[in-house]
Each structure stands twice: as C-alpha cells, then as structure tokens.
Amino acid sequence: MSAEHPHYDVVVVGGGINGTGIAMDAAGRGLKVLLCEMNDLASATSSNSSKLIHGGLRYLEHYEFRLVQKALAERESLLRNSPHIMHPMRFRLPHRSHLRPAWMIRTGLFLYDHLAKREMLPGSRSIRFDGSGPLKPEMTRGFEYSDGWVDDARLVVLTAKKAEQAGATIMTHTKCVNAERGTDEWRVTLQDTCTNHEKIVTARAIVNASGPWVSSLFGEALSMKAPKMIRMVKGSHIVVPRLNQEEEAYILQNEDARIVFVIPYEDNFSLVGTTDVEYEGDPSKAKISPEETTYLLDIVNDHFKRQLQPSDVVWSYSGVRPLMDGEEENAQKASRDYTFEVNDEKGKAPLISVFGGKITTYRKLAEAATDRLCNFFERTGKRWTKTAALPGGDFKNQDTLASALKQEFSWLPDAIVRRYVRTYGTLSRAILKDCSSIEDLGQHFLGTLYEREVDYLVRNEWAVTCDDILWRRTKQGLYASEGDIELLQAYLSGS
Incomplete structure (x- = not known):
C-alpha cells in the first residue's frame, strides 16, 4: 500500500446508474470506495431514458423471458425504496389488428402479469375507447397494464448520495486518464476536468462502469484490449404540450413493429419516445435528427386527435445506449441485458467491467458486480440494497x-x-x-x-x-x- 497517495479498496469509473449503484452497494458492505465521473452524474445515458421502471413488454417478442422476469421482479422493490422519484403508472395500448392480433397481446400481457410476483401493481385488462378521449375515433379497443415511472437523473444522484452516506467518496468532473496495474493494486491518475489538475490514488480493484465508454476506456486509460465491444444505439425523445389530461400513459404500435410511449411529463407536457438508431462517434454529442422527430410525430399523429407539428416540440434529448453487441441485424432486437468481464489475470489486481444493462435492473446488476468484488476482499458485509430506501424515500405515500x-x-x-x-x-x-x-x-x-x-x-x-x-x-x-x-x-x- 502506498503511503503517499490515498488508497481505496475500489475505484469505480463512471457516474451513471450502474456506477453509482455499484458504489452504493460496495460502500454499504464495508469497502472503501471512490467513484469518479468525468462530467456530471447522469450526464449521459442515465438521464436520457424513457423514464420507465418496466419489465419491457416488447422484449417478450424477442424471447428475452429471463430479462423480463428479472426486470418485473425488480419493479416493486424499486417503487418501495423510492416513492418520491418513482410511482406506478397505467399504460393504454390501442389495438391495431393488422399489426398484432389480439390473442398475441393477451398472451404477452398474461405473461407480463405472471412472470414475477406482483403485489403493488394491478394486472392487465381489456378496455374500450368511446371516442371522448384523446385518441382518434377509429381506435375503439385496447388493453391496459401496469409499469412504473422514474425520474432517471434523480435516481442516479440519490443513489450517489446513498453511497456517500455509506462512506463512498464521489468525485464529479474527474476523469480517469490512466491506470497502471500492479500485483496488489492499481495506480490511478485522476484529472479534474475543470482545472486539468491531476492526482494519483491507489486501489485494490477497479470497476469500469463507464457505459458507452466502457470499451474505449481500455485503450485510453487501461492500456489493454477491450474483451468485448458494445453496440451504441441512439434513442431520442421529444417533449410536447400535454396530449391527454388523464394520468395514464400510452404505448403505440407502429408499422415497423416498434412501439413508442406517450407519457405524462412534468404536469404540463407529454414525453414521446423512443427511437432506435445505430450510432457512431462521441456519445456525449448525440442529438435528435429531423428524421427522428418526424418519425415520432407521425406515430403520435396516427393515433391522437390532436395533430402535432415540429414547432410543437418544446424540448428533445438523445441518449446512447451501450448494448451488448450480438449478431442482430437491427437495433431494436439487440439485448438490453447485462454481463460482466472479470480480469484478474495471473493474480494481479482485479478489473471488473460492466457491459449493457437497463435502469430497471440496475440494483440487481450492482448487487451481482459487488458480489464479484467481495471475492477479492475479506470480511465484507452481506447483501443489503433490496430494502434500502434512497435518501428522501422514507415515506409511503x-x-x-x-x-x-x-x-x-x-x-x-x-x-x-x-x-x-x-x-x-x-x-x-x-x-x-x-x-x-x-x-x-x-x-x-x-x-x-x-x-x-x-x-x-x-x-x-x-x-x-x-x-x-x-x-x-x-x-x-x-x-x-x-x-x-x-x-x-x-x-x-x-x-
């Protein structure tokens, strides 16, 4: 152990939901943790989601039953732990028989209701639209089911707060520019991105949870070849004036077999998204294209009485999802599941890298990653996060x-x-x-x-x-x- 540089058990690189989740879990098990983020917390993918805690109804079409079951099991745990930044939400799915037959939707919703234990959220049902609502009059039948809403960026910030309360050090605007590996520890160079000042810390282990940068960090800071490459997929959203005054959200089917959400947002608005577009380049510079805006507006206009124009868009945002790279031809079929790579070659100081993932399963991902970390340390604590309320969440209603x-x-x-x-x-x-x-x-x-x-x-x-x-x-x-x-x-x- 170095006497001249601060020493940590774990340095976590990346201040998105996976990095803060791992920092929180590891600190709560007694490890000395430093988390570094080169920008603000949740400044990339983790603040640019569809704001949903959901199992992923459409993933059932791609036979990702294990992922859906895992996500469904997490929904209620997260809703209980964070009643301020999360809440249950009902979703209405207008039926369009030429896209998916009713029996297929009913089967999918039956699985969605029963793949995991459900206590807080009501089950699905068939519904009728009488023409008095926001949908076009030709939309007469549909389905309704439950999922959850989340303020994604606040989830990241409050998870970081919980990590800090457990003893973790959180350093934003701090980039990991180099990490040299020894037998017993890493020597990590951190750069303040505001002042360019550098400091050195040492750590027994490193967790690479840098999201869209997870593969590039290997070459840029770790001087290693990435064991996996991620597939970057851009998802864009638009915010428009409120389309429906009810509290329900809508899930709209499109001719290309994709779905788009229309979600009540910040009292006066509706959030519409998302797209799936292959992306190359700097993830921090992702922006919505005119074609994506048109795509989202066209789907809304196909369903809703109120017709929107590009001038109705109040705000838009785009995030790059780091998906596990497979052989799928299009982005919508790429898996949203996660995996880890543990590198402790020849007994050297370990490196754990996180690939993929989604917000709903972040706690399970963090728990699994921390389990791996604890294998390299003695006398660590037990799992604890399943019932741990996030700061401010110690109330029920x-x-x-x-x-x-x-x-x-x-x-x-x-x-x-x-x-x-x-x-x-x-x-x-x-x-x-x-x-x-x-x-x-x-x-x-x-x-x-x-x-x-x-x-x-x-x-x-x-x-x-x-x-x-x-x-x-x-x-x-x-x-x-x-x-x-x-x-x-x-x-x-x-x-």
Whole structure:
C-alpha cells in the first residue's frame, strides 16, 4: 500500500446508474470506495431514458423471458425504496389488428402479469375507447397494464448520495486518464476536468462502469484490449404540450413493429419516445435528427386527435445506449441485458467491467458486480440494497407527505409542494428548514426554482452548472428563457 497517495479498496469509473449503484452497494458492505465521473452524474445515458421502471413488454417478442422476469421482479422493490422519484403508472395500448392480433397481446400481457410476483401493481385488462378521449375515433379497443415511472437523473444522484452516506467518496468532473496495474493494486491518475489538475490514488480493484465508454476506456486509460465491444444505439425523445389530461400513459404500435410511449411529463407536457438508431462517434454529442422527430410525430399523429407539428416540440434529448453487441441485424432486437468481464489475470489486481444493462435492473446488476468484488476482499458485509430506501424515500405515500409539508409550511405554493415531494421526498425539509415565508426562499430564478434550492443542490448534490440544476436535478429548464439561464449562471459564478 502506498503511503503517499490515498488508497481505496475500489475505484469505480463512471457516474451513471450502474456506477453509482455499484458504489452504493460496495460502500454499504464495508469497502472503501471512490467513484469518479468525468462530467456530471447522469450526464449521459442515465438521464436520457424513457423514464420507465418496466419489465419491457416488447422484449417478450424477442424471447428475452429471463430479462423480463428479472426486470418485473425488480419493479416493486424499486417503487418501495423510492416513492418520491418513482410511482406506478397505467399504460393504454390501442389495438391495431393488422399489426398484432389480439390473442398475441393477451398472451404477452398474461405473461407480463405472471412472470414475477406482483403485489403493488394491478394486472392487465381489456378496455374500450368511446371516442371522448384523446385518441382518434377509429381506435375503439385496447388493453391496459401496469409499469412504473422514474425520474432517471434523480435516481442516479440519490443513489450517489446513498453511497456517500455509506462512506463512498464521489468525485464529479474527474476523469480517469490512466491506470497502471500492479500485483496488489492499481495506480490511478485522476484529472479534474475543470482545472486539468491531476492526482494519483491507489486501489485494490477497479470497476469500469463507464457505459458507452466502457470499451474505449481500455485503450485510453487501461492500456489493454477491450474483451468485448458494445453496440451504441441512439434513442431520442421529444417533449410536447400535454396530449391527454388523464394520468395514464400510452404505448403505440407502429408499422415497423416498434412501439413508442406517450407519457405524462412534468404536469404540463407529454414525453414521446423512443427511437432506435445505430450510432457512431462521441456519445456525449448525440442529438435528435429531423428524421427522428418526424418519425415520432407521425406515430403520435396516427393515433391522437390532436395533430402535432415540429414547432410543437418544446424540448428533445438523445441518449446512447451501450448494448451488448450480438449478431442482430437491427437495433431494436439487440439485448438490453447485462454481463460482466472479470480480469484478474495471473493474480494481479482485479478489473471488473460492466457491459449493457437497463435502469430497471440496475440494483440487481450492482448487487451481482459487488458480489464479484467481495471475492477479492475479506470480511465484507452481506447483501443489503433490496430494502434500502434512497435518501428522501422514507415515506409511503406522496399525497400524505404533501399534506404534511403543506401543514408545516402553509405559505408554500402547491406547485412547489408537489415538485418538492416528487423530487426530494422527506429531504424537502432540509431545503425549507427555518423558512417561514416565500421570501425566505431567496432569489427567484424561474418557475418554482428559488435560491434556497439552488444552494442546496450545489452543497449537497454535486450541482455545478446550469444544466446540472435545470435538467438533471429539477427539470425546470422546461420553463427557462435565455434571460433566466443567464441570471442563474451569474448567480452560480458569483458575479
């Protein structure tokens, strides 16, 4: 062990959902953990998902029964642990007989209901549309089933908070630029991406959980050949004004056999996605193409009475999914499952690399990876995350918590109460501590964003930039003008 450099049991490279999940689990089992992320937490794939905790109904068509079963079993565990940033959601599937026969859908939904134990979520059923809803009148029959919704970026941040509470060190804007392997430990060079300052740490093991960069990290920092190559698939989403006032989401079938979700989003909007497009290049620069926008709008317009134009798109985002590379011809058939590669060649310091995965199974992935890690250490703790509430999630019902906060802070507008409950849960009280009026929240920036919350995010949640706050922590970017962003930037820079 080096006396001149800080030593850790594990260095986790990557601050997405897999990296933070592994850091949290490993720290909770007694390992000394450092997580480094070259940008912000959840700055790539993990904040650009469809925001769903789901088994993956369409994966049944590709015979991925094991993946679906694993994901379905995780849904309720995650919903219980994070009632602030997750909630059950009903999905309506309009039936289009020329795309999939009713018997096939019923069979799929039967499997979906019964592949794993289900306690919180109601089962599927057939439904009728009477023409009074948002769908076109020719849509008369359909099906309804349950899955879950998640604020994906907040899931990552709160998982990192839980890791920190368990003793992990979280370093954002810190890139692993080199790792030299010895017999007993790794010598890891970390670079501050804001100042270019470098520091060296040592570690008994490294976990490569860098998502779309998992294969390239081998050549760039580890001086090794990647054992697997990942397949990068771009998924894009658009946000439009709310298409239906009900709380249900819609799952739409398309002529190309793909499906597209239309999900209630941030009170006033609908989230529409996703696409599956092969991608090459820098994952951090992925953007929606005009063709993808048209594709999504056309599917919505085929189903909904309200017809959308490109000018209706309020916001769009794209994420690159690092899928395991197989022999499938098209992206939609590529597996969303995960695998590990453990390299401890000739007894040298171990390296564990994570390939693939999806948000719904992140806890199981982290648990399996940490099990592998624990094989290299003595006296580690037992599995613990299945029933571990994330920070702010120590309550059962959003409505009850909202009523309690309204009673404690009667001056607080309902819009702020609702957003705080679904963003921070019981941590809302840490932001509102000692406040007795709206003026105590300090400077108003935009929407429901005030100085108190900004300060909290900078101090407690590794927020640095406007994007960190407006998109990955609060989604208030949906309401921000250029002037609002300039005002917030000036505040963050102290000018």
